[in-house]
Amino acid sequence: MISGTTIRGAICLAWLLLVGAGFAFVLNYEKTPGQSAQAPGFWPNESAIRRDSSRPELIVFAHPQCPCTRATIEELNRLLARKEGKVNAQVWFYQPEDFTADWSYSDLWKTAAAIPGVSVMKDMGGREALRFGAQTSGTVYLYGTDGRLLFKGGITSGRGHEGENEGEETIARLLTGTRFDLRTTPVYGCSLLSCEVTGKP
Amino acid sequence: MNVAKPHTPTLAEAVTERAGKLYQEHHQNIIRHTDQLFGWLMICQWFFAVCLAIWISPLTWAGKESQVHPHVWVALLLGGVLTVFPVMLAFLQPGKTSTRHVIAIGQMLMSALLIHLTGGRIETHFHVFGSLAILAFYRDWRVMVSGSAIVYIDHLMRGFFWPQSVYGESNAPIWRSLEHAGWVVFEVTFLLISIQKSLGEMFLVAQRQAMIEFSKEEIEQTVTERTADLRREINQRRQVEAEVRSSQAQLAQAQQIARLGSWEWDLAANQVWWSDETKRLYGHKPEDEGSPMEICLLRVHPDDLPRVNEIMADSLRTGKSFVCDHRVKLPDGTERVIQGRAETIFDSSGKPVKMLGTVQDITEMKKAEEALLRSEEQLRQSQKMEAVGRLAGGVAHDFNNMLTVIGGYCELTLAQLEEGSVMKRHIIEIQNATGRAGALTGQLLAFSRRQVLQPRVLNLNVVVSGMEKMLRRLIGEDIDLSIAVDESLGNVKADRGQIEQVIMNLAVNGRDAMPRGGKLTIQTANATIEKMLITRDRTLKPGDYILLMVTDxxxxxxxxxxxxxxxxxxTTKGIGKGTGLGLATCYGIVCQSGGDILVESEVDAGATFKIYLPRTEAAGQELAGSELKKLEQGDESILVVEDEPAVRILTMVILRECGYNVQEARDGVEALHILRSQPPFDLVLTDVIMPRMSGKQLCDQIKLEMPKTKVLLMSGYTDDALAQHGVLEEGLSFLEKPFSPEQLTRKLREVLDLKVEKLANCKAGSL
Incomplete structure (x- = not known):
């Protein structure tokens, strides 16, 4: 006959397994990136975004309501603080055309706008994101002065988690003149555009 | 084979054992409370986690489309898993070891969840340290180990799978987890030190409580034992008090029965304690004012008070105990005789401090003593009267015989002498002297109560009325005689002649008390005595009496x-004026008749003699007074029995002269012989007191053997069985000596003429 202690032990073990599974799910979710960017190798001419040829151009496509992108903005702030003046940074927030402007002016917008040297722009209908192939909020592009794509990807190590990460370190090195081949890092954030915009299911 | 004795723990061991139990109980209570604390805390944390997730990352977006952010689901579901099971254990199985370990694990994983939900904010890591601090509430190092282990495992796993989330860099070495664990250990170490100290204090408190409990138990046991002792003492005291009350009640009852009270006088405080009986004896009432001793002295008869004060003062002065009989006059007017006994107590300096005493009602004893004295006096008087009576009776017997002879022969001689002769006058004087001498012997017999009474039912009114003429002559003209009789007067049973003698004596006595004249009143009345009436040496029983009063x-x-x-x-009449036998004779007659005489007199205020005679309901049998007649003649045969030859011869001469056929016998034995050997006699005339056989014995024998033969007794006095009560029973014929020839023949004729039936009746009723 099964003793009470055994039953209690079994229940505790099941509980632990359940908790473990929960944390595994969380860990998996945090480490699952969004869709990678299909960026053009050179600055697309049809883009309406003005490029400063004197400095590398860093463009961040972000969803104004994505909670995961807050870490990206914080990391951008930290990066720009380290490399002040060495890069021209722009943050383009997605703005559906049928939404009011207030939707875009979120806390995230205000945080980004407060970062020195950062231009915050509206990406009406996600057209620029489409041009640059950005599909996940927090996707960062770094173009050289010659218009060549130097880096694409995210600058966080996980969903919504700040801290040291490969994307930020790569950009920092690129801005210090280190030459690398195109570097790509996973992007952790919400889907930037709707299916109807991307045409994907 | 050695049998192990059961180990009896010492006090220290018992205290330690009890302290251990108390410590465990206390610790268990703390654990239970902490379980419940964590139960509520984890519920709040869960709610907080969900709110936090909703606040930080409420939605996840895809362009302009959004849905609930997975963090919200994670907070809700994973937070729920982390919360519900430990909370359930906390409330359902508080205090169990597994419960607090599950809680520890859940709490530390909740820290991990919150850290995750806040995006790994360093501030959220303080939740870990806070949780460890709260886990320290359990005061169980094992729980701290469980919690710490979960923290370390969490960091180890994260460092392995996602080092940036823990160490902030991608390539952190594995020992970095030890660095994090070190900080945890740093805190836990101090927490454990604190726990250990707290547990030590808890044990000290438990030890003190155990000691207090043992002390309390010891005190309670002492109290219980003392209470039992007190109860026992109280019961004993109650029993003693009950016995004392019983003894006091018995003492009070005994005092009441003995009419003996006790008292105590505190001289210093002038306070007197009286027993209830003492209060009763002195008629003390609650409303009486003043000190008890004053009340006591107020009750003492004024005539006795100086003596009582003197005796008490003497006792206070000399310390002698005293006995003091004194009278007490009670508020209701009754007077009692109290005998007080007391003694004085002195202190060491010789000062009297207390007087203790008893009082006893000796009224009845005094009365008894007085009665005894009276009885003794009566006895002495009776003895004296007996002696006088015997002397008088003896003298009277012989004297009467001689007077009978003298008188008889005088009468015979007178019959033969001529009228007017000197000899006849001399003989007449001799005859008169003989009569006076006979009267004197009669008085002697009367006061000595040895004369023979012949009681008849008579009415005193008749007697008094019959004497009125004679009394007026007797008392003289200077004295006014008043006779007041009660017409409804009842009868008495007495000897008429004797009663007449009494009245005459009292009248003469009254006359002598009124030398210059006065008033003499004779009254008769019915009287009833309610209570026993005690006079000098007589006691009159309650009943109906006839009162004869002679007042002067x-x-x-x-x-x-x-x-x-x-x-x-x-006598107070002087020498030669009185014999001193008058009132003694009255008293003897009245007493012999069952009555008594009371005297009321004051100097110069006259005197009243009250004669009480028992009333009888029988009808009167007044005998008509007989006048002297000539000698009665007869021819019947008479046997004269007399031991005195002179009397015998005289009697025979008289009877033969009257025609009777007479024979003689010298005593009863000879008489019986004659009676048996000869034809029946008509009458036997016999003396009462004779040698060998008394007249009464002879009479009895004659009535037995010869019932038709009549008997006439004659005597100067008699103390034999025939008249041992002093009176002759009705039906017997008796002739008192001295008698004259006329008295003899008249009495003889009277007896001979009685009908046989009457004699028979008399025989049946009297003999």
Missing amino acids: NGTGMTDEVKSHLFEPFF
Whole structure:
């Protein structure tokens, strides 16, 4: 006959397994990136975004309501603080055309706008994101002065988690003149555009 | 084989054992409370986690489309898993070891979840340290180990799978987890030190409580034992008090029965304690004012008070115990005689401090003593009267015989002498002297109560009325005689002649008390005595009496005279004026008749003699007074039995002269012989007192053997069985000596003429 202690032990073990599974799910979710960017190798001419040829151009496509992108903005702030003046940074927030402007002016917008040297722009209908192939909020592009794509990807190590990460370190090195081949890092954030915009299911 | 004795723990061991139990109980209570604390805390944390997730990352977006952010689901579901099971254990199985370990694990994983939900904010890591601090509430190092282990495992796993989330860099070495664990250990170490100290204090508190409990138990046991002792003492005291009350009640009852009270006088405080019986004896009432001793002295008879005060003062002065009989006058007017006994207590300096005493009602004892004295006096008087009576009786017997002979022969001689002769006058004087001598012997017999009474039912009114003429002559003209009789007067049973003698004596006595004249009143009345009436040496029982009062307004008497009034030969009339036998004779007659005489007299206020005679309901049998006649003649045969030859011969001469056929016998034995050997006699005339056989014995024998033969007894006095009560029973014929020839022949004729039936009746009723 099964003793009470055994039953209690079994229940505790099941509980632990359940908790473990929960944390595994969380860990998996945090480490699952969004869709990678299909960026053009050179600055697309049809883009309406003005490029400063004197400095590398860093463009961040972000969803104004994505909670995961807050870490990206914080990391951008930290990066720009380290490399002040060495890069021209722009943050383009997605703005559906049928939404009011207030939707875009979120806390995230205000945080980004407060970062020195950062231009915050509206990406009406996600057209620029489409041009640059950005599909996940927090996707960062770094173009050289010659218009060549130097880096694409995210600058966080996980969903919504700040801290040291490969994307930020790569950009920092690129801005210090280190030459690398195109570097790509996973992007952790919400889907930037709707299916109807991307045409994907 | 050695048998192990059961180990009896010492006090220290018992305290330690009890302290251990108390410590465990206390610790268990703390654990239970902490379980419940964590139960509520984890519920709040869960709610907080969900709110936090909703606040930080409420939605996840895809362009302009959004849905609930997975963090919200994670907070809700994973947070729920982390919360519900430990909370359930906390409330359902508080205090169990597994419960607090599950809680520890859940709490530390909740820290991990919150850290995750806040995006790994360093501030959220403080939740870990806070949780460890709260886990320290359990005061169980094992729980701290469990919690710490979960923290370390969490960091180890994260460092392995996602080092940036823990160490902030991608390539952190594995020992970095030890660095994090070190900080945890740093905190936990101090927490464990604190826990250990707290547990130590808890054990000290438990030890103190155990000691207090043992002390309390010891005190309670002492109290219980003392209470039992007190109960026992109280019961004993109650029993003693009950016995004391019983003894006091018995003492009070005994005092009441013995009419003996006790008292105690505290001289210093002048306070007196009285027993209930003492209060009763002195008629003390609650409303009486003043000190008890004053009340006591107020009750003492004024005549006795100086003596009582003197005796008490003497005792206070000398310390002698005393006995003091004194009278007490009670508020209701009754007077009692109290005998007080007391003694004085002195202190060491010789000062009297207390007087203890008893009082006893000796009224009845005093009365008994007085009664005894009276009885003794009566006895002495009776003995004296007996002696006098015997002397008088003896003298009277012989004297009467001689007087009978003298008188008889005088009468015979007178019949033969011529009228007017000198010899006849001399013989007449001799005859008169013989009569007076006979009267004197009669008085002697009367006061000595040895004369023979012949009681008849009679009415005193008749007697008094019959004497009125004679009394007027007797008392003289200077004295006014008043007779007041009660017409409804009842009868008495007495000897008429004797009663007449009494009245005459009292009248003469009254006359002598009124030398210059006065008033003499004779009254008769019915009287009833309700209570026993005690006079000098007589006791009149309650009942109906006939009262004969003889009152004069003469010189009266002193108490001294009254006390000797009825003694024979006591007289105040001077030598030669009185014999001193008059009132003694009255007293003897009345007493012999079952009555008594009371005297009321004051000097110069006259005197009243009250004669009480028992009333009888029988009808009167007044005998008509007989006048002297000539000698009765007869021819019947008479046997004269007399031991005195002179009397016998005289009697035979008289009877033969009257025609009777007479024979003689010298005593009863000879008489019986004659009676048996000869034809029946008509009558036997016999003396009462004779040698060999008394007249009464002879009479009895004659009535037995010869019932038709009549008997006439004659005697100067008699103390034999025939008249041992002093009176002759009705039906017997008796002739008192001295008698004259006329009295003899008349009495003889009277007896001979009685009908046989009457004699038979008399025989049946009297003999």
